[in-house]
Amino acid sequence: MSGTMTDTIILIAPFAGWLTPLEAVPDAVFAERMMGDGFAIDPIEGLLRAPAAGEILSVPASAHAVTLRLDNGAELLLHIGLDTVGLGGRGFTAKVTAGQRVRAGDPLIAFDLDAVAEAAKALITPVILASEGYVLTLEATGRLVEAGANVARIARVEPRETTRGESIERFERDVIVDAAHGIHARPAARIAAALRPFVAEVAIVTGTARANARSTVALLGLGVGSGASVQIAGIGTDARAAVDAVAALILSGLGEQGSTALTAPAIRSQGPVCASPGLAIGQALQLRAADQDVPEDGAGAAAERVGLDAALAQISGQLAGARGAAAEIAEAHRALLDDPELIHAAGEQIAAGRSAAFAWRAASAQAMTAIRATGDALLMERVADLKDLERQVVAALLGTPGAGVPALSPSTVLIAEDLLPSQFLALDAANLAGICTAAGGPTSHVAILAASAGIPMLVAAGEGVLAIVDGTPLILDADAAALIIEPGAAALSEASERLSATRDRRARDAAEAHEPCRMADGTRIEIFANLGSVTDAAAAVAAGAEGCGLLRTEFLFLERETAPDEEEQRETYSRIAATLGDRPLIVRTLDIGGDKPVPYLPMGAEENPALGLRGVRLSLARPDLMRLQLRAILRGVPAAQCRIMLPMIADLGDYRPIRALLAEVQAELGIADPVQLGVMIETPAAAMLAGQVAREADFLSIGTNDLTQYTLAADRGNAAVSQRIDALHPAVLRLIRLVGEGAQQAGRWAGVCGGLASDPLAAPILIGLGITELSATPAAIPGLKAAVRRLDMNACVALAGKACDAASPAEVRALAREALI
Structure with missing residues (x-):
């Protein structure tokens, strides 16, 4: 400076x-x-x-x-x-x-x-x-x-003027935005995130409009759609590097390829649009949420600013805990909370004597007005995100609950002007049959959440739906983009038959899920479950899991002030083993460090914790923790049921010391029966040495989440590059092929316990690469088993070969869909 x-x-x-x-x-x-x-x-x-x-x-x-x-x-x-x-x-x-x-x-x-x-x-x-x-x-x-x-x-x-001889770099580039939906909330958040390492001031210019590239709100206000030409202009000591970083992100598609956004038709001028497919029969219930009153005058600028900062931090912290489909949406919302233009506008209001709640509402309204002024229907879907955050921040400032959601009766079809993500997450999903909104769009964040939850949803249905009386019978056919009010007997009968057929298929999948999984040609494929608690174990058994392919033991160690002792660990492992019955239980040893620190185990700050002291590396550095956990596992899980798995192995140098320690602990406890000790393949090094590792390890299980991160050199926690994370990338598939080949040559089995194992579309490719065990989320097990039962090994091997030779993850998916037709 x-x-x-x-x-x-x-x-x-x-x-x-x-x-x-x-x-x-x-x-x-x-x-x-x-x-x-x-x-x-x-x-x-x-x-x-x-x-x-x-x-x-x-x-x-x-x-x-x-x-x-x-x-x-x-x-x-x-x-x-x-x-x-x-x-x-x-x-x-x-x-x-x-x-x-x-x-x-x-x-x-x-x-x-x-x-x-x-x-x-x-x-x-x-x-x-x-x-x-x-x-x-x-x-x-x-x-x-x-x-x-x-x-x-x-x-x-x-401030002072620049002295003679001191140069300020200026650099500009023109690029075409070819992302499917232009610069909307998630791409705008990624642009802002990409600029964090740089000090230069960077702007996006289109026509006569100009926006601070670090401001999500300002970028949304530009209304940049797909195919638009924009100029990236930077000024500062690292202007060229900053501009190039943004240009590279835009030219790569802004992370929209393979994202969780729905592929949906454009919003039509009249009639509803499908935002989440499916069919629902139920009764109407109107959601009419009102804003809370806020005081206009503040209690002093400094106090109000501290209060606003605390409220923003509180909501940001709550969003940080989002998982699944909500995680990427939460990241975009956190970027809005940190938006410099929005914070500056609120700060001006506070400086003028307004309360923090009044100031935040005024700043949000100003931003929403700017976005509506673009006239872009896709961008206007982001207004709901700003409104959602406005209500949450105001509620935090006032210390009162935000606008609530109504209690739902069974088979409720919820109707609203629009629905905010936080409202959706607060709904009773068990009683929610469907959703219809007068406004909104098919790529809104609440639409993504509805699709992830399997809730049929229509959007842009028009103001007329707000006049539907509560309790009115409805058929919501999202597949046909139709809302039928007070349907006749024939329509109800036809819709009921369709719903019944869908339920029958799911029920059939669920009933057959309790049978061992075999492919159409008789090849045995084990379908296990990933677990993180005793409750998960019960859900897995109910879903038809044939065992546990990954027990994440760190759930015992996180969010507490002291480490669990041996007896607490033993008792928990024992309960999970008993819940599984005689099904195999693969216990992954402690995988903390990196992005999962614990307060009672102080570790020095690491510039790149994902490449630091984590997984088995921490166990080798702290053999006392490893010995205690091994004792608890062996005492809690019968030897015939027990399999132990080591995370973050790079080579046999990581494996052999734990094998020796396990033998010592078995001798201490007088356990003569053999206990399998396998490894988790999460590093490219372990994948390339899989044949060598498999000659000593009892089994190999691939963690596709970290393996993909390390293979593609993209931090899955970094919004600027996380869009590159795709486990169906051909480079990742080639590493999985090495693991499958290495395991087969050594007479071992190889499984997948990462997120890719839950995707039925990936199953034929993984099986064709030599994988014989898939460990999925409990909810995915019935559908996954049904998909595997339709497969033929020769066809899977042929598909896997084509996938490894593909040029992109999108091409891999196209091949898989074509093969499964």
Whole structure:
């Protein structure tokens, strides 16, 4: 950053404790600097003092935090512990009030160190610089400091003109947007994510319109459709690299190929459109949600901004837990929450004296108006996303539930002006027969969720559907894009027959799922289930699973303050084994580290944790944890039923030490019966050495999620590149072929326990590559078994060969669909 430093203020430690960098705080909101730069102290005393002279801006009623304006204008947030707002003030005593002047070292908040430590997630206390136009410089961290010791300094940055000889790079590129739906929410979020490593200012220009490329809202407002020509313009020290990164993303299709978005017809001017296929018979129920009232006037700009930041962080944290079809939608919503244009517009309202809730609603309304002004029907579907987030953030700010959803009676066909993703997720799916909305579109996020859940849905049905009286009989035929109101006897009879046939097929699949799975030519293929709890085991048995192909034991280790002891592990493994009966149980040893850290197992920060100390590497580094887990597994699961699997193997050097340790533990426990020890193939190295590994390991099981990530060099947690993740990529399939061949040559079996195993379309390819066991989600098992029973081995081998020679995942899918017709 270029600038002249003035008005420097020294910060002293607000209490004695361990000084750490902000990224060490076990909370992404602070660690990823969503609220601003800063540092943290893990305290050893219960009195928070002023780190510098200034004026108290706010102290919440819970007294767990304080905001302070320093004499150079910088604003600081001091937040005692994590998740301490939930204590409601218990254990805290404020020593200051808003508007009070304090000196460095003056008491701010006293707290009961032991009581708060016991009740809170952690005591570590972030000190956050919440103002722009300042820079914070931190002294050496990783050390114990006394209260009053110098720990940092904050200086104002005064803008200055560029000096002679100092060059600012400018670079522009023209590209064509050929993504199917242009730049809508998910592609816009990916563009913003792609720019995170760069400092240059980048804009997307179309005609006379220009938008900040880091702003999802601004990009949506451009209304860029498929086939549009845009200019990418950058200015800054790394402008060329930033522009090239965005251009590469656009030219690659913006991640829309193979995405979860529906392939659906364009919105027609009249009549409903199918957003999720299927047929429903039921009774109408209107959903009429209303906005909550918000106060117009705020309680001070600093307090309102802190409140808004906290609400945004709260909703972002909730979205981070999304799984399945909701995960990508949540990523796009998180990008909107972090949108610089939206936050700036809300900030202007707050600066004008408005409350945070009023400001966020006004900023959202401004963005929605801009998107509607494009006239693009596809882009206007994103208005629902902004409205959804507006309601969630307002509810968080007011501390009240958002607009609720009604209780559903059996066979409800829900009707609404539009439906928000959060509303859909709150519905009782067991009683929801179908959905019809007056507005919306087939590529809306709620349409994706409905399709994933198998709920028939019609959109763009027109205002007339809002006049349908609750309780009116309906037939919702999404396949025919028709809503039949008060159908006659003949229509009801025909629809009932179709529904019955569908249910019969599913029931037939479910009933036959309890029989061993054999292909049409008699080849035996085992269909197992992936499990993460005792409840999952019961669901798997009910679905017809022939065993467990992957028990993710980390569910026992995550989201807790201490590691489970041997007895707790043994008891859990024993319950899962008993639930499975005599079916095989493959227990994967602890797979934490990387993207699954635990607070009681401190590990140094890793620049690329996916390539760091995770899986079996952590077990080798901590043999005490490995020994304890092996003891618990062997004591909890009968030897005849037990199979143990090691994650993240690269070669035999990772396998042999665990084999030796297993033999030691078996001897300690007096277990003479052999216990199978296999490996999970997740690295290209292990796949290429599969034949060598299989000569010593008892079985091989492929984790397609990580294998795909490592093969394609694309982080599945990075929105800028995650669209490249596709397990049907020919490069991944060739590695799977090596595993199948290596296992066969060594007389071992090879399975797949990654996400690809749940896809019936992939089954013939995987079987043709030498896979004899598929471990899927419990819900997918009946349909997967039915699909496998129709296959012939010779045809599968021929299809697999063509798939490995294909040029893209899309071509692989086309081959598979053609073969299955």
